[in-house]
Amino acid sequence: xxxxxxxxxxxxxxxxxxxxxxxxxxxxxxxxxxxxxxxxxxxxxxxxxxxxxxxxxxxxxxxxxxxxxxxxxxxxxxxxxxxxxxxxxxxxxxxxxxxxxxxxxxxxxxxxxxxxxxxxxxxxxxxxx
Numbered sequence: 001x002x003x004x005x006x007x008x009x010x011x012x013x014x015x016x017x018x019x020x021x022x023x024x025x026x027x028x029x030x031x032x033x034x035x036x037x038x039x040x041x042x043x044x045x046x047x048x049x050x051x052x053x054x055x056x057x058x059x060x061x062x063x064x065x066x067x068x069x070x071x072x073x074x075x076x077x078x079x080x081x082x083x084x085x086x087x088x089x090x091x092x093x094x095x096x097x098x099x100x101x102x103x104x105x106x107x108x109x110x111x112x113x114x115x116x117x118x119x120x121x122x123x124x125x126x127x128x129x
Contacts, residue, residue, distance in 0.1 A: 006092065012049045019047040019054060026068050026101035027056060033112060034066075040116060050092060053085050058094075062119050065089060065096045068104065095120075 008016070023031060027046070034044040034057055044066070048058035057066040072078045086096045097118050099111050 006051055008049050009051075012052070012054060016047045016049055016054055024068070024070070024101065026070075026104040029104050029108070030057070030066075030068065030111065033108065034115075039112060040119065042119065050089055050094065053088065055089075062121060063092075063094045064115075064118055064120075065094050066115055067096060067098045068101050069098050070101050073098075 023046070031046055033039065034046075037043050042059050042061060045058045045060070046056065048055050050058075050065075055065045056068050058064070059066070067082075069082075073082055082098070089096055095118060097114065099114065103111050
């Protein structure tokens with residue numbers, strides 16, 4: 001049986017690298033709080049791809065994608081694209097949560113709490129990997 005690679009396909013390697021080196025200010029701010037397993041010991045990856053979609057942040061142990069949305073996401077086309085993208089990711093058991101970019105600067109603590117509240121595997125702090 002042939003296994004098809006879905007995560008981090010080679011064709012998107014340069015795209016992922018470019019995105020990691022050119023984070024938006026909102027992504028950079030959130031990444032400073034997600035990296036090094038700072039949120040209840042959960043490891044997050046930035047700019048992880050699943051199929052042809054590159055996720056802003058992904059927690060493999062929770063199968064949780066965290067997306068930060070700017071203005072283009074709040075158009076009819078952007079909302080339709082996000083809906084299709086979310087449905088695709090859900091087929092792989094990945095839950096998607098979204099935050100508006102401005103929330104990172106307005107109320108970062110509620111964003112972090114929102115991420116924590118979406119952990120399916122509730123363990124003591126420091127556990128989960």
